[in-house]
Amino acid sequence: MSIDLPLLASHAHRLQATPLAALFGDAGRAERLLVQAAGLSLDLGRQRLDAPALDALLAEAHRLRLPSRMRALFEGEPVNPTESRPALHTALRSDLGASATARAAHAEALAARQRMEALSAELEQGSITDIVSVGIGGSDLGPRLVVDALGERGSGRFRVHFLANVDGHAAARLLRGLDPSRTAVLLVSKSFGTQETLLNGRLLRDWLGDDARLYAITANLPRAAEFGIPGDRVLPMWDWVGGRYSLWSAVGWSIRLALGRDGFDALLAGAADMDAHALSAAPARNLALLHALAAVWNRSLLAIPTLAVLPYDDRLGLLPAFLQQLVMESLGKRVRLDGSAVDTETVPVVWGGVGTNSQHSFFQALHQGTQIVACDFIGVIAPDHVHVDNHRALLSNLLAQSEALACGRASADPHRHYPGGRPSSMILLERLDARRLGALLALYEHSVYLQSVLWGINAFDQWGVELGKELADQLLPALSGSGLAGDSLTRDVLARIRKAQG
Numbered sequence: 001m002s003i004d005l006p007l008l009a010s011h012a013h014r015l016q017a018t019p020l021a022a023l024f025g026d027a028g029r030a031e032r033l034l035v036q037a038a039g040l041s042l043d044l045g046r047q048r049l050d051a052p053a054l055d056a057l058l059a060e061a062h063r064l065r066l067p068s069r070m071r072a073l074f075e076g077e078p079v080n081p082t083e084s085r086p087a088l089h090t091a092l093r094s095d096l097g098a099s100a101t102a103r104a105a106h107a108e109a110l111a112a113r114q115r116m117e118a119l120s121a122e123l124e125q126g127s128i129t130d131i132v133s134v135g136i137g138g139s140d141l142g143p144r145l146v147v148d149a150l151g152e153r154g155s156g157r158f159r160v161h162f163l164a165n166v167d168g169h170a171a172a173r174l175l176r177g178l179d180p181s182r183t184a185v186l187l188v189s190k191s192f193g194t195q196e197t198l199l200n201g202r203l204l205r206d207w208l209g210d211d212a213r214l215y216a217i218t219a220n221l222p223r224a225a226e227f228g229i230p231g232d233r234v235l236p237m238w239d240w241v242g243g244r245y246s247l248w249s250a251v252g253w254s255i256r257l258a259l260g261r262d263g264f265d266a267l268l269a270g271a272a273d274m275d276a277h278a279l280s281a282a283p284a285r286n287l288a289l290l291h292a293l294a295a296v297w298n299r300s301l302l303a304i305p306t307l308a309v310l311p312y313d314d315r316l317g318l319l320p321a322f323l324q325q326l327v328m329e330s331l332g333k334r335v336r337l338d339g340s341a342v343d344t345e346t347v348p349v350v351w352g353g354v355g356t357n358s359q360h361s362f363f364q365a366l367h368q369g370t371q372i373v374a375c376d377f378i379g380v381i382a383p384d385h386v387h388v389d390n391h392r393a394l395l396s397n398l399l400a401q402s403e404a405l406a407c408g409r410a411s412a413d414p415h416r417h418y419p420g421g422r423p424s425s426m427i428l429l430e431r432l433d434a435r436r437l438g439a440l441l442a443l444y445e446h447s448v449y450l451q452s453v454l455w456g457i458n459a460f461d462q463w464g465v466e467l468g469k470e471l472a473d474q475l476l477p478a479l480s481g482s483g484l485a486g487d488s489l490t491r492d493v494l495a496r497i498r499k500a501q502g
């Protein structure tokens with residue numbers, strides 16, 4: 001089952017023939033398209049939607065049983081059928097599932113948190129000053145985003161660093177400023193089989209000289225033991241949590257160490273606020289469900305190929321990178337759950353950058369380029385600084401851009417003509433603290449899941465990344481001079497590299 005495109009197409013045709021700005025005067029529009037929960041609001045008022053189109057989308061949400069599919073997620077049903085697994089990231093932060101599976105997962109999450117606390121207390125009592133969290137993809141992007149956004153104001157007493165790329169320059173650059181005797185290293189890898197993390201892990205183990213300050217977070221205890229990390233320095237992950245949904249687990253230990261216990265707890269509490277809302281709010285007032293409907297509408301009905309994530313808060317500079325993985329690894333699928341080909345475009349390309357900087361780089365293309373880009377503007381109402389003029393300027397730019405994109409401005413001079421008609425959503429946080437950030441990230445997680453239900457695809461596998469990994473493994477010996485691998489073009493490049501390396 002997936003969204004009925006022909007049913008919705010007439011609404012899309014009608015609305016595409018209507019100037020976007022002409023929709024804004026509709027009675028009741030603002031109230032209907034503005035929803036609030038968990039310390040944030042979602043405003044879809046500048047989407048190319050009107051009441052009949054929204055009603056049709058909500059009818060599809062009803063037909064596809066989105067609320068009960070959301071319940072299935074929380075109860076630990078196997079929503080990831082290609083790996084026969086549930087996706088119980090919600091059990092890491094809230095206790096809303098009644099099934100034995102969900103309850104067991106929640107109990108395991110609580111036990112792991114207790115162990116994480118005990119290890120955090122040990123570290124806090126010692127002489128360690130710096131923490132390096134080594135991981136990539138889901139074992140990096142979420143914790144890195146949260147620490148970057150909130151670390152400065154956290155009560156944690158450590159400087160927290162991240163190492164992801166297998167490029168040795170990243171390690172060299174990081175280690176230059178660190179003292180091995182005062183550094184602890186967390187190796188974060190659900191599989192404990194990821195090339196980048198294992199190579200960087202070995203590099204850091206050698207650099208530490210003494211592996212007493214080496215910890216692991218993984219679902220693969222035997223591999224961590226093989227690597228030489230004893231069980232008392234390993235925190236668990238589970239196959240029922242996807243990497244890109246895992247920052248709430250011990251994968252986010254770096255967040256706990258940077259923000260302090262209260263900060264980490266508040267992050268989880270904010271996500272739990274959004275969980276409760278996503279699970280029980282009526283569809284027409286449900287932030288996650290409405291966000292998902294707008295996303296699928298833009299992609300499948302209006303054929304908008306990309307989504308720009310535009311945080312107007314410097315502290316959220318890493319949000320586009322986090323959402324790139326969350327959205328594109330989850331929704332980058334071309335077959336449905338039963339293996340049949342989808343009959344629509346699915347994942348948008350996700351990109352973006354902070355405002356106002358981005359206004360002076362790529363916004364030209366947003367306003368006058370040939371391709372329409374859907375935008376998510378994210379703003380924070382109350383700042384955590386005293387520079388009132390700066391904050392007013394920031395917010396005025398945020399508001400101006402979404403209006404200019406939607407309404408445009410006519411000019412007889414084609415170079416100065418702004419076509420408008422470019423839709424956006426606006427998410428406003430009351431302030432940027434751990435609780436609201438937790439809610440924001442959970443909102444996107446739930447929206448992504450509901451988009452996958454609308455398209456009938458699996459949001460929780462990522463088979464597409466495997467082929468490249470296999471080929472890289474085959475090419476590795478060839479790069480050190482032994483054996484042949486790759487097709488004729490790859491071999492040509494290999495030969496040139498070897499020649500240049502002498």
Ligand code: F6P
Binds near residue numbers: 139189192194243
């Ligand atoms: O290659 C993709 C991926 O499997 C992601 O899904 C995951 O977040 C990342 O690699 C890291 O995986 P791991 O935590 O197992 O090292």
